[in-house]
Amino acid sequence: xxxxxxxxxxxxxxxxxxxELLASxxxxxxxxxxxxxxxxxxxxxxxxxxxxxxxxxxxxxxPAWPLASTLxxxxxxxxxxxxxxxxxxxxxMVAGPCAVENSAQLKTVGDAVVAAGAHAIRGGAFxxxxxxxxxxxxGREGLALLAAYKARSGTxxxxxxLDTREVAAVAEVADVLQVGARNMQNxxxxxxxxxxxxxxxxxxxxxxxxxxxxxxxxxILAAGNDRVMLCERGIRTxxxxxxxxxxxxxxxxxxxxTHLPIVVDPSHAAGRHDLVLPLALAGVxxxxxxxxxxxxxxxxxxxxxxxQALTLAQFSALMTALVPVAAAVGRVVHxxxxxxGGRR
Ligand code: PEP
Ligand code: MN
Numbered sequence: 001x002x003x004x005x006x007x008x009x010x011x012x013x014x015x016x017x018x019x020e021l022l023a024s025x026x027x028x029x030x031x032x033x034x035x036x037x038x039x040x041x042x043x044x045x046x047x048x049x050x051x052x053x054x055x056x057x058x059x060x061x062x063p064a065w066p067l068a069s070t071l072x073x074x075x076x077x078x079x080x081x082x083x084x085x086x087x088x089x090x091x092x093m094v095a096g097p098c099a100v101e102n103s104a105q106l107k108t109v110g111d112a113v114v115a116a117g118a119h120a121i122r123g124g125a126f127x128x129x130x131x132x133x134x135x136x137x138x139g140r141e142g143l144a145l146l147a148a149y150k151a152r153s154g155t156x157x158x159x160x161x162l163d164t165r166e167v168a169a170v171a172e173v174a175d176v177l178q179v180g181a182r183n184m185q186n187x188x189x190x191x192x193x194x195x196x197x198x199x200x201x202x203x204x205x206x207x208x209x210x211x212x213x214x215x216x217x218x219x220i221l222a223a224g225n226d227r228v229m230l231c232e233r234g235i236r237t238x239x240x241x242x243x244x245x246x247x248x249x250x251x252x253x254x255x256x257x258t259h260l261p262i263v264v265d266p267s268h269a270a271g272r273h274d275l276v277l278p279l280a281l282a283g284v285x286x287x288x289x290x291x292x293x294x295x296x297x298x299x300x301x302x303x304x305x306x307x308q309a310l311t312l313a314q315f316s317a318l319m320t321a322l323v324p325v326a327a328a329v330g331r332v333v334h335x336x337x338x339x340x341g342g343r344r
Contacts, residue, residue, distance in 0.1 A: 002041060002042070003041070003042040003060070003061050003062075004039055004040065004041065004042055004061075004062045004064065004066070005039075005040050005041065005042035005043075005046060005047060005050070005058065005059065005060050005061075005062060006033065006037060006038070006039055006058075006059040006062040006066050006071060006072070007037065007038045007040070007050045007056050007057070007058050007059075008036065008037050008056060008057040008059070008072070009036050009037070009038070009055065009056050010036065010055050010056075011036060012035040012036055014036070014053075014055065014056075015032060015035065015036050015037065015038055017053075018030075018038060018050065018053050018056070019032070019038055021049065021053065022038075022040055022046065022049065022050075025049065026045065026046055026049060028040050028041055028046065033066055033067060033072070033222075034072070037072060039062070039066060042060050042061060042062070047060055059071055063214075063257070064211075064214075064215065064218075065214040065215055065217065065218040065258075066218075067218055067221035067222060067226075068214045068217045068218050068221060068228070068258050068259075068260055069214075069257060069258060069259075070257065070258065070259050073259045074259055075087060075258075075259040075260075075261070076259070078199070078227055078229070078261055079227075080092070080120075080156070080175065080176055080199040080227065080229070081119075081120060081156035081175040081176070081199075082156075084119045084120060084156055084175075086229060086261040086263070086289050086290050087261040087289050089330065089331055089332050090331070090332050090333075090334055091284065091288070091289070091290055091291065091322065091326055091331050091332070091333055091334070092119055092120075092261075092263065092289060092290030092291070093113075093117055093118045093119055093120075093290065093291055093293070093319070093333075093334060094118060094119065094120045094121070094122050094158050094176075094263070094290065094291070094292045094293070095109075095113040095116075095118040095121065095122060095291075095292075095293045095294075095295045095315055096109055096110060096113060096118075096121040096122040096123045096158075096294070096295055097109055097122075097123050097294065097295065097296050097302065097309070098123075098124060098127070098267075098294050098296075098302065098303075098304045098305035098306075098309065099123065099124045099125075099127050099135065099137050099138075099142070099302075099303055099304045099305075100123040100124065100125050100137070100138055100142035100145050100146060100159075101138070101302075101303050102145070103145050103148065103149070105296075105297060106121070106123065106145055106146070106149045107149065107152075107153075108297045108312075109121070109123075109295055109296065109297050109312070110149055110153060110155055111153070112295075112297070112312040112315070112316075113295055113312075113315055114153070114155055114336070115336060116312075116315055116316045116319045116336075117319045117333060117334040117335055117336055118315075118334075119156065119334065120155060120156040120157065120158050120175065120176070121149070121155050121156070121157060121158070122157075122158045122159070122178075122292060122294075123142075123146060123157075123158075123159060124137050124142070124159060124160045124178075124304075125137050125138055125139055125140070125141075125142025125143045125145075125146060125159055125160075125170075126139060126142070126159075126160055126161065126162040126163070126166060126170070127160070127162075127304060128160070128162055128180050128182045128183070129304070134304070135303040135304055140169065143159070143169060143170065143172075143173045146159055146173050146174075147172075147173045150173070156175035156176070157173060157174050157175050157176070158174065158175065158176040158178055158201060158292070159173065159174045159176075159177075159178060160177075160178040160179070160180050161174075161177050161178065161179065161189070161193065162180070162183065162189075163189070164188050164189055164192040167189075167192045167193060167195075167196060171196045171198045174198060175198070175199070176198065176199045176200070176201050176229075177193050177196065177198050177199070177200050177201070178200075178201045178203065179193060179200060179201070179202045179203060180203050181203045181204060181205050181206050181233055181268075182205070184202065184203060184204060184205035184208055184212070184213065184216050185205060185208065185212070185216060187219055190202075190216055190219035190220050190223075191219060191220075191223050193220055193225065194219060194220040194221070194222065194223025194224060194225045195223055195224070195225070196225060197225060197227075198225075198227075199227035199228070199229065200220055200225060200227065200228050200229065201229045201231055201263060201292070202216060202217055202220065202228055202229065202230055202231060203231040203233050203265070204230070204231060204232055204233060204235070204247075204250075206233070206234060206235050206236045206244055207235070207236055208235075210247070210250045210253055210254055213230060213254075214230075214254075214257070214258060217230060217258075217260060228260050229260060229261045229262070229263050229289075229290070230254060230258065230260050230261070230262050230263070231262070231263040231264070231265055231292060232246065232247055232250055232251050232254075232262065232263075232264050232265070232269075232283070232288075233264075233265035233268040233269055233292075234246045234247070234265070234268055234269030234270075235247050235250075242269060242270055242271055242272070242275060242279075243268065243269065243270060243271020243272070243308070244268060244269045244271065245269065246264070246266065246269035246270075246279050246282065246283065248282055248283070248286045249286075251264060251283060251286040251287050251288060252286050252287055254287075255286075255287035261289040261290065262287060262288055262289050262290075263288065263289065263290040263291065263292050264279075264280065264283030264284070264286075264288040264290075264291055264292070265291070265292040265293075266279035266280040266282075266283055266291065266293065267292070267293055267294040267305070267308045267309070267310075268294075268305075268308065270308055271307065271308050272307055272308055273299065273307065273308055273309060273310055273311075273314065276293065276294075276308065276310055276314075276318070277314075277317070277318050277321055280293065280318060280322065281321065281322065281325045284322065284325055284326055284329060284331065285325060285328070285329055287329075291322075293310060293315065293318065294308055294309045294310065295309060295310045295311070295312065295314075295315045296309035296310075296311070297311070297312060298311075299311060319333060319335070323335075
């Protein structure tokens, strides 16, 4: 499809009638973006026909990702779990191990990051590893550990789904379904998570442009799931001092073009624990609505990504360092100790 045109009508009946008219008189196959909004090809003739239909708003040269763009919707806070919101003044903090390893680890790390101000715990049960010989995650057993931790603590869970065949099982446990960098353009998986009503954290592929990231988000939105968060986690460049290059410019560019909340993952970008803090701060200044950070109680024993994991103390220090930086860009950092009198 070339340039596209978006027509906003006032009622579903009007949208259907206009779609029929564009099909019969102009040979087009318009698509319903929402019950009252159509997407079709852009031309002077089509624009005139829509205007003549009356009571419509016509947007010519619409973005290729109209649902992800700010054309039809402005940025607004998004609820991603009971009582947890992203996109408001409070930075969303998600922290936890790269992989779920055992129940003691989940409890130690989960309880500590929540005490330090995290809203949700991350941890992969299904891990996308470069080598088939590396630890692939605990799979279903890992999901069961996440479910048990959530049942005990009430802490919302963010965990990755690798495969369409696992979407239902992961969605039963996860508050947020993570689609990893390596799956950003797995269109079958995008459609499958789009068919759920779970919020999705869509990570940018390390060889993908931000435009391609928005196209991938559009797959999920077009399937009817309107809770998508975009995650910048670093891209591959000629630079090798970090594992990936955090694309700070891409974050700022996205902020101007999408209403979707943006999460920054400084851990995978840095690839080393001592650079996680500065990259987290940079992400927040560039416009991140939330952070996804890898934390381990003993990084030297981590079964994956130990080099980039923060210790519990380092995560606490990150939360403290974020306060003035967040304030400088109009954000606040959740400090549970100040809410419950420091009992935790
Ligand atoms: C992860 O979050 O542990 C992960 C595998 O991330 P990515 O898909 O960004 O590599
Ligand atoms: Mn990891």
